Amino acid sequence: xxxxxxxxxxxxxxxxxxxxxxxxxxxxxxxxxxxxxxxxxxxxxxxxxxxxxxxxxxxxxxxxxxxxxxxxxxxxxxxxxxxxxxxxxxxxxxxxxxxxxxxxxxxxxxxxxxxxxxxxxxxxxxxxxxxxxxxxxxxxxxxxxxxxxxxxxxxxxxxxxxxxxxxxxxxxxxxxxxxxxxxxxxxxxxxxxxxxxxxxxxxxxxxxxxxxxxxxxxxxxxxxxxxxxxxxxxxxxxxxxxxxxxxxxxxxxxxxxxxxxxxxxxxxxxxxxxxxxxxxx
Numbered sequence: 001x002x003x004x005x006x007x008x009x010x011x012x013x014x015x016x017x018x019x020x021x022x023x024x025x026x027x028x029x030x031x032x033x034x035x036x037x038x039x040x041x042x043x044x045x046x047x048x049x050x051x052x053x054x055x056x057x058x059x060x061x062x063x064x065x066x067x068x069x070x071x072x073x074x075x076x077x078x079x080x081x082x083x084x085x086x087x088x089x090x091x092x093x094x095x096x097x098x099x100x101x102x103x104x105x106x107x108x109x110x111x112x113x114x115x116x117x118x119x120x121x122x123x124x125x126x127x128x129x130x131x132x133x134x135x136x137x138x139x140x141x142x143x144x145x146x147x148x149x150x151x152x153x154x155x156x157x158x159x160x161x162x163x164x165x166x167x168x169x170x171x172x173x174x175x176x177x178x179x180x181x182x183x184x185x186x187x188x189x190x191x192x193x194x195x196x197x198x199x200x201x202x203x204x205x206x207x208x209x210x211x212x213x214x215x216x217x218x219x220x221x222x223x224x225x226x227x228x229x230x231x232x233x234x235x236x237x238x239x240x241x242x243x244x245x246x247x248x249x250x251x252x253x254x255x256x257x258x259x260x261x262x263x264x265x266x267x268x269x270x271x272x273x274x275x276x277x278x279x280x281x
Contacts, residue, residue: 038155040107040122048099054091054143056118057099065106066118069151069159070135070144071197073173083178090173094143098125098134105131109151139163142172145199148257148274153241156273181254187224190265200226200267201254201278207246214245216253222264228255230269241272252278
């Protein structure tokens with residue numbers, strides 16, 4: 001792993017972990033309160049046997065668990081190198097420093113597994129009667145980003161607050177250019193993120209509706225700037241959450257999701273939590 005990631009991880013471990021034990025850092029003293037916002041039901045417990053990547057691990061009974069509500073840089077393929085590979089290794093090392101050989105509590109509120117058969121769950125380390133949310137801590141230390149499916153609005157807002165704090169302080173991966181927010185007006189930056197989970201930000205140039213889809217355009221040329229699509233049938237859900245798509249014209253917006261190529265870079269927004277009014281945050 002590159003020296004810059006070693007420094008970030010060393011800082012993480014200095015305040016959050018010791019050999020063979022997890023010590024709750026200052027930001028985790030209120031982690032029990034996370035349960036009041038992220039209302040997931042207890043779905044079991046287990047002891048961690050091995051860490052797979054920055055969001056996945058295997059329990060001693062063979063179950064493979066994926067952390068719900070967050071996205072991390074993917075683990076590098078064999079022989080892969082460069083900033084993305086190093087970021088994936090750094091995220092894995094951060095999770096390992098928190099969970100290696102630890103007993104955990106699993107909580108779920110919706111889908112039980114992902115398409116690869118991994119159990120999706122919010123994961124907590126319980127120690128001395130206090131719960132530490134692993135997803136919250138990965139976000140707070142800058143080794144993860146909030147995913148497109150992060151529970152209900154209250155839970156998502158709580159998780160986004162953790163992410164924003166780490167980003168502003170340039171903690172963990174946020175200290176590196178690889179992890180910065182992409183410009184929604186930059187075709188080159190967006191092209192480099194194709195097929196990846198991305199957070200982009202920019203000024204909405206226009207909003208229009210066609211054939212049951214609402215289009216938020218960040219540039220005059222679709223091929224050179226981001227377009228965010230929202231199904232017309234979801235418009236009420238977005239409006240109820242305080243994100244009215246047709247009122248976002250000329251506003252500065254931050255959006256997260258998977259970048260696709262459809263005559264230009266595009267992100268499909270299916271949940272209001274994917275869109276933030278950047279002026280407020």
